[in-house]
Amino acid sequence: MAGNSFGKIFTLNTFGESHGQAIGGIVDGCPAGVRISEEYIQEQLDRRKPGQSKLTSQRKESDRVQILSGIFEGMSTGAPIGFTIQNEDAKSKDYSHLKDRFRPSHADFSYQSKYGHRDYRGGGRSSARETACRVVGGAIASQFISQYGLEVQAFVSQVGKIEMPVDYKELDLKQTDSNIVRCPDSEFASRFIAEIEAARKAGDSLGGVITCVIQRVPVGLGEPVFDKLHADFGKAMLSINAVKGFEIGSGFQGSRMMGSEHNDAFEIRDGETRTSSNNSGGIQGGISNGEDILMRIAFKPVATIMQEQKSVNDSGEEIILEGKGRHDPCVLPRAVPIVEAMANLVLADHILRQRTAQL
Numbered sequence: 086m087a088g089n090s091f092g093k094i095f096t097l098n099t100f101g102e103s104h105g106q107a108i109g110g111i112v113d114g115c116p117a118g119v120r121i122s123e124e125y126i127q128e129q130l131d132r133r134k135p136g137q138s139k140l141t142s143q144r145k146e147s148d149r150v151q152i153l154s155g156i157f158e159g160m161s162t163g164a165p166i167g168f169t170i171q172n173e174d175a176k177s178k179d180y181s182h183l184k185d186r187f188r189p190s191h192a193d194f195s196y197q198s199k200y201g202h203r204d205y206r207g208g209g210r211s212s213a214r215e216t217a218c219r220v221v222g223g224a225i226a227s228q229f230i231s232q233y234g235l236e237v238q239a240f241v242s243q244v245g246k247i248e249m250p251v252d253y254k255e256l257d258l259k260q261t262d263s264n265i266v267r268c269p270d271s272e273f274a275s276r277f278i279a280e281i282e283a284a285r286k287a288g289d290s291l292g293g294v295i296t297c298v299i300q301r302v303p304v305g306l307g308e309p310v311f312d313k314l315h316a317d318f319g320k321a322m323l324s325i326n327a328v329k330g331f332e333i334g335s336g337f338q339g340s341r342m343m344g345s346e347h348n349d350a351f352e353i354r355d356g357e358t359r360t361s362s363n364n365s366g367g368i369q370g371g372i373s374n375g376e377d378i379l380m381r382i383a384f385k386p387v388a389t390i391m392q393e394q395k396s397v398n399d400s401g402e403e404i405i406l407e408g409k410g411r412h413d414p415c416v417l418p419r420a421v422p423i424v425e426a427m428a429n430l431v432l433a434d435h436i437l438r439q440r441t442a443q444l
Contacts, residue, residue, distance in 0.1 A: 086200075086210070091321070093312075094441075095229070095433040097222035101172075102204050103212030109169035110218040112155070112225050114437065117163030119229045121156050126224040130170075132422040133220050135413075138265035140281050142413045145174040150221055161225075168221055172214075185399045186406055190388035197399065213326040213416065216423045223426020226433035234301045235432055239424040241268045241417045242381070243294035244277040245284075253298050253379070267421045285414035288391030292327070292384045293417045295424050299367070299378040299432070306373040306435040308442075313371025314435060321427035322382045327416050330383030334366020349376075382424055387413055 090098045094114045101108030130150060135142040148170055155166030183205045187194040192211035196203040203209060227237065240261045242249045249270055260269040266281065268274040277293075284291045307314030315333045322331045339347055342364075349360035349369075360376055367378035389412040396406040413419065 091222075091324070092430060092434040094437040095226060095430065097219065097430060099215060099218035099222075101170075101215065101218070102209040103172070103207030103214040104204070104209070105172060107169045107171045108214060108218055109167070110222060112166040112168075112222050115155070115161045115163070115166060115225060115229060115433075116437075117161055119161040119232075120159060121161055121166075121225060121228055122159070123150070123152060123156070125228065126150055126152075126221055129220050129224040129227075129422050129426070130217060132262070133217060133419050135419070138418070140265055140278065140285075140413070140415065140418055147173060148217055166225060168218075170217055170221070182409065186404060187396055187398070188388065188406065188408075189394050189396055190385075211326075216326065216426075219325075219430070220422050220426045223422075223429040226426075226429040230429060230432050230436060233303060233436060235303075236300045237297065237425050237428045237432070238300075239295050239297040239421045239428070241266055241277060241293060241421065242296040244280050244415065244417060245291045245293060247273070247276055247280055248294070249273040253296060258298070261421070265418060267418050281415045288408075289414070290387035290390050290412075291415045292329075292386040293415065295382045295384065295417060295420060297378075297380045297382065297424050297428055299428060302367055302373045302375060302378055302432075304373055304375040306432070306439055307368065307371045308435070308438055309371040312438075313368070314373055314431070315366070315368045315371065317431050317435070318378075318380060318428065321431050322380065322424065325382070325420065325423055325427060327384045327387070327420075328382055329385045331380065333368065333378070333380050335364040336366075336381060339364055380428075384416055384420060387416055
């Protein structure tokens with residue numbers, strides 16, 4: 086199976102299945118001498134783990150990371166950083182009825198068609214459990230890029246049809262983790278929570294949008310032509326389970342504007358070349374221009390619902406399938422640290438690429 090590696094210089098390779106013994110990965114390319122806090126890595130994993138609130142899957146996983154190599158006395162050595170996370174609460178019997186059946190909007194049918202064999206227990210490699218490894222890699226990347234002053238912050242900005250129209254500059258993003266839905270606006274957080282609880286009680290699920298803001302970005306990150314910075318962000322975000330849409334800056338709204346409205350005029354501010362607006366989302370020509378990078382990532386509703394659905398089995402017979410097991414009614418609260426992790430990985434990789442460009 087190809088496609089288990091991300092990045093070109095600062096890389097993350099992951100392995101493991103949802104119901105295997107463990108998941109894990111290797112971070113390679115992290116420079117030596119970076120102060121790495123394992124406590125910080127664990128804090129980020131705790132933000133993603135299941136069972137943390139009434140809005141998430143009740144699978145009980147401690148998600149304790151074990152660092153195997155590459156960090157000594159709290160500092161990166163330059164060697165590959167290997168890690169594992171044990172699977173502690175996998176209930177494989179909950180999935181025995183899916184051995185020969187394909188769940189609607191899951192990867193069951195496509196995996197079976199591509200490989201001729203699949204791990205039906207929780208989706209195997211296609212399970213969102215794999216994203217815990219991304220969080221570890223992203224937490225390491227975050228500690229590397231922090232020396233450059235960059236700050237990545239994501240938050241839930243839409244649940245179902247309820248959208249928070251507030252500009253991120255008017256929000257206190259430090260309040261994002263003050264509630265279980267990870268929205269920095271308390272009024273909308275309450276509305277989001279109520280909407281998710283209603284869907285859960287109805288045996289249904291919801292999607293929504295996570296907004297990601299990156300501040301204090303240096304000018305010059307990005308490698309045209311095929312590795313434009315926003316293209317790599319797009320791949321990073323679209324590789325996350327359940328993501329169906331990605332936009333940066335003005336996004337799709339920009340297609341409705343005239344050039345005279347959309348262009349970001351240059352000006353001198355505090356002795357630096359800046360733009361008076363930021364429809365470009367902090368990236369022009371695939372290269373960061375020093376303004377905030379603003380992205381929106383759309384997540385579909387969770388595919389597993391506690392209702393009867395039409396499907397087929399591997400004998401080609403039509404069947405009725407009912408959802409079982411432990412599942413999130415909405416992935417958004419747990420996906421916030423995953424979005425941040427992928428953004429951190431992209432930035433770490435491009436910072437190292439920029440180093441080589443200026444040698």
